[in-house]
Amino acid sequence: MNENPMVPDLALPEEPAERSLSGVADFGRVVTPGEIDVSHGTILYLEDVTVSFDGFRALNALTLSIDVGELRCIIGPNGAGKTTMMDVITGKTEPDSGKVFLGQTIDLTRMNEPSIARAGIGRKFQKPTVFEQHPVWENLELAMKADKGWWASLRARLDRQAQARIEETLELIHLESEARRLAGELSHGQKQRLEIGMLLMQQPALLLLDEPAAGMTDDETMQLAELLNHLRGTCSMMVVEHDMEFVAALSGEAGKVTVMAEGRVLAHGTLDEVKRDETVIESYLGR
Amino acid sequence: MTSATSSASVTTSGSGTPPDTGRATQSGFALGLPPRPALLTRPAWIALIALIIAIGLGVPLSALVLPETSAFHLSAYMMTLTGKFMCYAIAALALDLVWGYCGILSLGHALFFALGGYAIGMYLMRSIGHQGVYQSDLPDFMVFLNWHALPWYWEGTQHLWYALVLVVMVPAVIAWVFGFFTFRSRVKGVYLSIITQAMTFAAMLLFYRNETGFGGNNGFTDFKTIGSFPITHPGTRTALFLITFAVLVLAFLGARAIVTSKLGRVVTGVRDGETRLMFLGYSPLGYKLFIWTVSAILCGIAGALYVPQVGIINPGEMSPGNSIEMAIWVAVGGRGTLIGPIIGAFAVNGAKSFFTANFPEYWLFFLGLIFVLVPLLLPHGIMGLVELAMRRRKRS
Numbered sequence: 001m002n003e004n005p006m007v008p009d010l011a012l013p014e015e016p017a018e019r020s021l022s023g024v025a026d027f028g029r030v031v032t033p034g035e036i037d038v039s040h041g042t043i044l045y046l047e048d049v050t051v052s053f054d055g056f057r058a059l060n061a062l063t064l065s066i067d068v069g070e071l072r073c074i075i076g077p078n079g080a081g082k083t084t085m086m087d088v089i090t091g092k093t094e095p096d097s098g099k100v101f102l103g104q105t106i107d108l109t110r111m112n113e114p115s116i117a118r119a120g121i122g123r124k125f126q127k128p129t130v131f132e133q134h135p136v137w138e139n140l141e142l143a144m145k146a147d148k149g150w151w152a153s154l155r156a157r158l159d160r161q162a163q164a165r166i167e168e169t170l171e172l173i174h175l176e177s178e179a180r181r182l183a184g185e186l187s188h189g190q191k192q193r194l195e196i197g198m199l200l201m202q203q204p205a206l207l208l209l210d211e212p213a214a215g216m217t218d219d220e221t222m223q224l225a226e227l228l229n230h231l232r233g234t235c236s237m238m239v240v241e242h243d244m245e246f247v248a249a250l251s252g253e254a255g256k257v258t259v260m261a262e263g264r265v266l267a268h269g270t271l272d273e274v275k276r277d278e279t280v281i282e283s284y285l286g287r
Numbered sequence: 288m289t290s291a292t293s294s295a296s297v298t299t300s301g302s303g304t305p306p307d308t309g310r311a312t313q314s315g316f317a318l319g320l321p322p323r324p325a326l327l328t329r330p331a332w333i334a335l336i337a338l339i340i341a342i343g344l345g346v347p348l349s350a351l352v353l354p355e356t357s358a359f360h361l362s363a364y365m366m367t368l369t370g371k372f373m374c375y376a377i378a379a380l381a382l383d384l385v386w387g388y389c390g391i392l393s394l395g396h397a398l399f400f401a402l403g404g405y406a407i408g409m410y411l412m413r414s415i416g417h418q419g420v421y422q423s424d425l426p427d428f429m430v431f432l433n434w435h436a437l438p439w440y441w442e443g444t445q446h447l448w449y450a451l452v453l454v455v456m457v458p459a460v461i462a463w464v465f466g467f468f469t470f471r472s473r474v475k476g477v478y479l480s481i482i483t484q485a486m487t488f489a490a491m492l493l494f495y496r497n498e499t500g501f502g503g504n505n506g507f508t509d510f511k512t513i514g515s516f517p518i519t520h521p522g523t524r525t526a527l528f529l530i531t532f533a534v535l536v537l538a539f540l541g542a543r544a545i546v547t548s549k550l551g552r553v554v555t556g557v558r559d560g561e562t563r564l565m566f567l568g569y570s571p572l573g574y575k576l577f578i579w580t581v582s583a584i585l586c587g588i589a590g591a592l593y594v595p596q597v598g599i600i601n602p603g604e605m606s607p608g609n610s611i612e613m614a615i616w617v618a619v620g621g622r623g624t625l626i627g628p629i630i631g632a633f634a635v636n637g638a639k640s641f642f643t644a645n646f647p648e649y650w651l652f653f654l655g656l657i658f659v660l661v662p663l664l665l666p667h668g669i670m671g672l673v674e675l676a677m678r679r680r681k682r683s
Contacts, residue, residue, distance in 0.1 A: 118568040
């Protein structure tokens with residue numbers, strides 16, 4: 001524990017994780033509003049989150065946490081509540097009960113979608129959603145981390161630095177030659193890459209990817225896995241996916257995989273571990 | 288072709304290079320974009336300046352200097368008609384900002400147009416002074432209603448500057464308040480269109496009442512002077528015409544500055560993917576309010592230029608039909624372009640003048656036909672046709 005309130009706290013990963021449960025900064029710590037406090041090594045924390053639609057419990061006391069820098073894969077059958085969970089994290093759906101915290105101090109249940117996005121959570125939708133009437137580079141420009149108020153936008157100029165960042169991202173997602181084309185003219189796989197590029201322009205602390213490989217060819221899927229692996233370390237990621245090969249490519253030997261079913265966590269461990277888990281086999285993988 | 292080369296480079300860069308936040312792939316690729324896109328292209332600037340010179344010199348010359356017998360003389364009728372069309376064009380431009388660029392189909396813009404007209408109309412009524420039928424300080428309709436003093440909201444309207452402030456502020460405040468509550472409640476699409484329609488209809492009923500203090504169903508008319516100039520004098524008419532033209536040009540350039548800014552790109556993003564935009568960290572409310580309020584102000588100014596030229600304003604201007612006609616001008620010209628609504632306003636109103644003069648009973652059928660056929664055959668309006676022709680020429 002940092003005893004001196006005048007010295008800003010540095011990350012102390014050796015601290016026991018139990019202390020983070022309250023979500024409120026421990027006494028004496030300097031809290032900087034809007035800055036994600038990951039001093040306990042956790043970037044996202046959900047506790048007992050319940051969401052019901054007309055009596056149906058889409059999420060049933062879901063408890064889950066993601067470590068800083070982790071690439072977590074989440075699998076589960078249809079209707080397991082994966083997309084609902086993303087909706088809760090990004091502010092689209094308000095949970096009936098439970099806690100959702102970004103870092104130690106940011107309570108996401110009290111925020112709306114734009115402010116959660118500005119706090120550092122990027123979300124990729126299942127269907128690629130890009131601005132089809134805008135050229136590729138403008139899509140990236142719109143996504144770029146900047147003051148997102150209307151007045152700032154009215155006065156905004158595309159400076160060299162911003163342009164360099166757009167160029168860099170275009171190279172990373174390999175769309176340099178498409179930069180001036182309308183995003184609507186891109187192929188499905190290119191749109192997926194563009195959307196990931198847009199998320200990167202946001203410089204998020206946490207990326208949520210909802211079935212990013214859906215509708216992609218096998219080659220495109222493996223390229224995407226490589227791109228995500230390449231990003232490992234720059235931000236934390238949570239990937240919801242059905243495709244087991246893609247999950248295997250992402251999580252590798254040691255990566256953690258969470259299996260969800262009926263709105264709660266069924267199993268948690270490496271891919272091999274969960275594949276051997278009896279309950280998982282019963283409810284999801286099939287005998 | 289491009290996907291093949293890009294897939295090859297993914298496999299080489301993905302597995303081999305260390306994760307270095309993408310800088311490893313730096314190969315000197317440059318976009319080479321200007322900090323802000325040019326307001327207009329060079330040929331467009333030249334065309335615009337040529338048009339300004341032609342109108343600025345030609346109109347006073349042909350209206351005031353040339354004798355009425357000359358073939359090039361611009362008659363008072365033609366000048367008023369064109370002046371009216373330019374006011375409509377400004378209103379169409381305003382509607383296009385919200386509909387074409389932000390996806391908000393307002394069927395209530397006639398309200399803002401009429402409010403601007405009523406604001407300047409109050410001044411014009413006051414400047415009639417003792418020249419009215421009853422030779423009273425009060426406007427005639429108030430004498431007729433047996434009123435003995437001006438209502439409080441008429442205070443100060445004898446000053447032109449104050450009336451001009453009202454022209455801008457009344458539509459702005461009403462639009463902002465209306466927009467704040469509807470946009471904040473995330474009302475969109477047809478629901479919003481219906482509410483805007485209801486808004487202008489309610490305002491029309493309010494203005495029809497004599498007690499509201501705006502002349503009831505007769506509205507304001509019989510204007511005598513504006514400033515110290517007699518309103519029907521050819522010189523005054525020419526000046527009003529040129530002012531309207533100047534406002535149209537400025538409105539076009541201002542709208543162009545807005546839509547080419549980053550704000551303009553965000554606003555189009557609201558139109559195409561509001562959810563995506565919200566998850567990128569933009570709060571659409573501020574953007575919608577800005578474009579909505581600017582549009583209302585522009586529409587109010589158009590109305591204020593319209594009233595002294597046509598010499599009358601009454602609640603009929605707020606009728607739902609007028610708002611729908613505005614949407615037709617924009618749709619015919621091509622929404623989402625700035626030149627389109629201007630062309631559309633001239634084309635539809637030109638046709639209207641022609642039909643109402645020659646086949647008055649068929650005008651509404653023709654209008655209905657446009658309303659049905661344009662979205663079916665010309666989804667991008669006249670400008671869509673122009674673009675198609677230009678693309679064909681490029682290809683061949």
